[in-house]
Amino acid sequence: MIRNISLALVVLIASTQAYAVESLITLESHYSAKETADRFESIIKDKGFTVFTRIDHQKNAASVGLTLRPTEVIIFGNPKIGTQLMQCSQLVAIDLPQKVLISEDADNNVWLSYNNPEYIKQRHNIKGCDKVINKISGVLSKLSNAATSK
Template structure:
């Protein structure tokens, strides 16, 4: 599904191993987060999923002299599971592929994942069989850890989605956005997921759509310092580009403040500042 990303993923993995090696003594919370992350990663690999990204938020932030609680997210895919959901609503790609976050919050280690009910409510999905398959796969992955689904109280259709439109085609928009993101010196590029190509390889057809994955360890670490659970949805940052109904492209991404409100009932100045920065940056790139 992501053959073109292999070298970048190897480089990112090497970076993470270097960061982990440089930590002489891990706290009990860090050890617990590392252990649950390792269990999840092992099950994911054994089950044959494609690991798109494995991101250690806290250690990446620490490398930029920013402190935050331990937090590690796994993003992994199965085109056979994703394709029916994307046919139902291509915007659901913003919450695909699978995501599971191991993190420490208020003195304890936790595991949270994005479940099918979250996708159903946020994107108005109606394909029950596809959603059940999605949750079955997640249950298989999380069966050996104590995990809970992300909250849906207060969640509504299109909740926390910032949307931009462009006259650029999907390929043009992706190229411009990628160049812009890669040009920022405080940002790490984690890769992309070409949903339509992956679905085609699985024998399915979905609208043209590409998910871009990237993040800023320093600003992200500041934003997650008191809100580590938002590492599930808001970091790394996910940018979905898909074909518009009347030509051009549509770009959607997560409102960081909205997800802080969803998980914690409150947001902070760094969340709003990042929303403003991202919106301005992407708007300029799509001109």
């Protein structure tokens, strides 16, 4: 009996892990944090995306006498695509507009991170919208690679 329960538990854990998706996609940049953020912003503007805001957390920390390594968030979107995703599940609007985080770690490595569209799909139990999710995944990957690669 205990062996059967153990086997069932192993199968349950394995199947749960098979469906787990990393929530963030992170790429190392070959540029400084500021240059990476500037490059990303320029690229998305050139592609017709709307930049809603750029938040400089390091600057905000300094304004209250605190220190923080370079940390910026760029919030951007394209209603032609975002609306299609919200039509699949209106709750996904809590994760829109899209955002990227550009940060520098303690070893001076610079990273660009964004929400994995597959994670958003799982989070909101989106069904029947793989074409939109795949398009978003491809676009975010291309934009991020362009901003971080030499």
